[in-house]
Every structure is written in C-alpha cells, then in structure tokens.
Amino acid sequence: MATPATDLRHEPAVLSLIGNTPLVEITRLYTGRCRLFVKLESQNPGGSIKDRIALSMIDAAERDGRLKPGGTVVEATAGNTGLGLALVARAKGYRVLLVIPDKMSAEKVLHLKALGAEIRMTRSDVTKGHPEYYQDMAQRLAADIPGAFYVNQFGNPANPLAHERTTGPEIWEQMGHDVGAVVCGVGSGGTLTGLTHFFARVSPATEMVLADPAGSVLAPYVETGKIGEAGSWVVEGIGEDFIPPIADLSGVKKAYAIPDAESLATARELLRSELILGGSSAGTLVAAALRYCHDQTEAKRVVTFIPDTGSKYLSKMYNDFWMIDQGFIELPRYGDLRDLVSRRYEAGAIVSVSAEDTLLTAFQRMRVADVSQVPVLSGDDVVGILDESDVLLHVYKQPDRFRDKVATAMTQRLETLNPGAGLADLLAILNKDHVAIIVDDGRFFGLITRYDLLTFLRRSLP
Secondary structure (H helix, E strand, O other): OOOOOOOOOOOOHHHHHOOOOOEEEOOOOOOOOOEEEEEOHHHOOOOEOHHHHHHHHHHHHHHOOOOOOOOEEEEEOOOHHHHHHHHHHHHOOOEEEEEEEOOOOHHHHHHHHHOOOEEEEEOOOOOOOOOOOHHHHHHHHHHHOOOEEEOOOOOOOHHHHHHHHHHHHHHHHHOOOOOOEEEEOOOOOHHHHHHHHHHHHHOOOOEEEEEEEEOEOHHHHHHHOOOOOOOOOOOOOOOOOOOOOOOOOOOEEEEEEEOHHHHHHHHHHHHHHHOOOEOHHHHHHHHHHHHHHHHOOOOOEEEEEOOEEHHHHOOOOOOHHHHHHOOOOOOOOOOOHHHHOOOEHHHOOOOOEOOOOEHHHHHHHHHHHOOOEEEEEEOOEEEEEEEHHHHHHHHOOOHHHHHOEHHHOOEOOOEEEOOOOOHHHHHHHHOOOOOEEEEEOOEEEEEEOHHHHHHHHHHOOO
C-alpha cells in the first residue's frame, strides 16, 4: 500500500488540542472533609501534561532563533516530555533526538519511535556527573550536532511559563475561583513553579503541596532544607536526585513522600473506583492528595493531576505478573520452593498448551505471555514441556511443521521437585537448562525457571 502524501506546509491541527483539559471530581474514594478534583492532562493529544511545555519551549526557541528550519531538537526525558516534543517538533518539521533512561515503559519507547523520534537509551542507575547520566549525555550530543537545540526542560524558563499562562488559569476558572490546595509532583519543576507563581497572584491562600516518590530528595528537602542521598523508585516522570534549577519550592506548605507500592496501588484503585486510567505518577499525586485531604480539619477544595494516561503502563503497573515479579503484589507464602513460583496453576496464572494443540498455537501463546516455555497439560497433569528451542529444532527446515501437534516436539523428560526440596536440588535442574516442575502432593503447582530464581533473589535485596 502506498504511503499517503504529506503536505509539510501546514501544521497538523491536533496541536490546537493541547491544553483546556477537563477537570473531574473524585466521588468514590474517601476524601475526608475535602472535595478532590483531578485535571485530566492525559487528554492532551500526546497523552500527558508535557505537551504544554513542549509547545511552549519550541515556540520560544523559534522566536529567539535558537531553533531554525532544519534543526534538531535534543532532550533528556523520562518519556512524556519526549512524546510532547516529538509531537510538536515533528509537526513543525524538525528532527528529534531523545536520551531516555532504561527504566521507561516499552509503550512510551514504541510511541516515541512511531512518532519518528530517534532514541538513545542510557542507564537509570547513575546520577548527575556520570557520563551515562541521561541529562549529561543529551547535553553532549546537542553540542556535537550542527543546528541542534538542547531543550533542557530542567532549566528552560518557557517550561514553568506554560503552566503559569495556561494550566493555572484553566484550574482557576474550572474551580470557580475557589481552590484550597493544589497537589503537584516535580520532574523538571515546571508545573509546580508555574502554578506557584500564578496562584501567588490570584489566590495567595491556595496551598501548594508536593507529591514525591519515596527515594527522591525533594520531599525531604522541603521538610528539612537539606539535600539527602537519593534512593530509587519505579514511578516514572516525577522525583529527582537533585533540585532542578527552575523548581520553585518556596511556596510548598506540605510534602508527602509516597512509596512505590502505595503509588501503584492507588493508580490501580483509581481505575477500579473512578474508572480513570492514569499513569504511575498519577498514583503518587492522588495518594498524596488523599493524605492531604485526610489531614484536614476543615473543608477544602483540592486539585491534583492525572499527568499522563495509564495506557503507557499496561505492560507494567497494570500487569499483575509484572507487579508480582516486582514484589508489589504479595502471593501467599509457604517458606519453601513454592515461594519462587510467581505464575501458579491453582490461581489460573499458567499459560499452557495441550499435546493436541499445534506448534503455531503454542508459539503464539508464548509470544503473547512473553514466556519462553509452556507446560503441556492433560487435565491437571503435566505430560511435557515445550520451549522455544524445541519449536525451532522442529520447524527450522520446514516452516509448514508449525502445523504439527505439540506432542511431536515437546520434551517428556520432566524434572519434578516437591516443595520441600532445597535450592541445591533446584540449581542442579536449572544448570542442565531444564525447567523445574513443582508438584505438591501429586498436584501440579507451577514451574521454576532461571528467571524465577533470579527474580526471587533480586527481591531479597535490601
């Protein structure tokens, strides 16, 4: 099919949809004496609040000549700023080069690539000053590329200005000029700074509240005035290991450090209760807003944000298996090898095939479930194991053998262990490139692979 012709003389009309996002009240979660409202920044065309600053920073760079036709937009981003920049910059005909840390969700990375952005992936376990720190890497790349504009959202005044001129006035009007508190997170600091400046003018009594992932240095800094040592967190887009240059924390009246487990659980409950699909940072913001509301002794009208859509996190926080592997959902504990089994047969979590299924069916199930092997079941009994190598050896010379039955390729040399066996017994099986089948009182319980053992050991880290 031919690719439709593109007329680059006109900007896509979708850019006109940035901003003016809806505001809705939380009605099912308990908010104490307060009323809590969330601004659905997930409804921006790029799916996040960062569309606002992308448009503001690129427009400002065009006006002052830092970004010229044919130029390259370069930025370090946790994902959403990159999506906003890719949306706006590609609409205006610029090349986009983004440096992102390796903890970003697959959905964000694929979205960026689909928009035509070029990606440089770097480490998320290093801090400022390390050569692979994402901001330092982006700055070096921009210096080496002719005609490049390094956006630097962390120090760009057009970032907070976007919120001072658009987000703040929208909230003020939508809330009928009655805003008791605004709960913000800090990634670059633009949202908090812009809203602080806006409400200082129109409503000095409005309190600014910081929602911060536990492990970030920002909430402790607000409480103590000291920058401590950063930890780690899985929530994306907010929290920092330094104070961003544009972040104005002077107006923050209260700060809440929210653990990852609470953030993710809150986001999942927000979807179940309010039917709002928010990202991981939405969980942090809503959790902090609920804590703030519960702390109040008088009625207030409180606003927070759904900074981005949860559709970017379906493979992570909305995936039960990911939540289990990360330790955010606790399965029943037994004190034996059963604790290493994250996908348990009794819970219906096992992806399996029968001996009569085709190899194509088995292969497709492995791909959808992102596993490399499946048990072959007859009723509740394991009669074989099929892994990718079994399928490959069977079909590589004759692809039409994908239509053969699983029974023709599966392994029947089964390695079973009872739950009371030791790790040495388990390692003896895994070292032979086999999968351990856990059988409890004659009943199939689940499989243990090398990945399961590694995940168990990682979760044991302090």
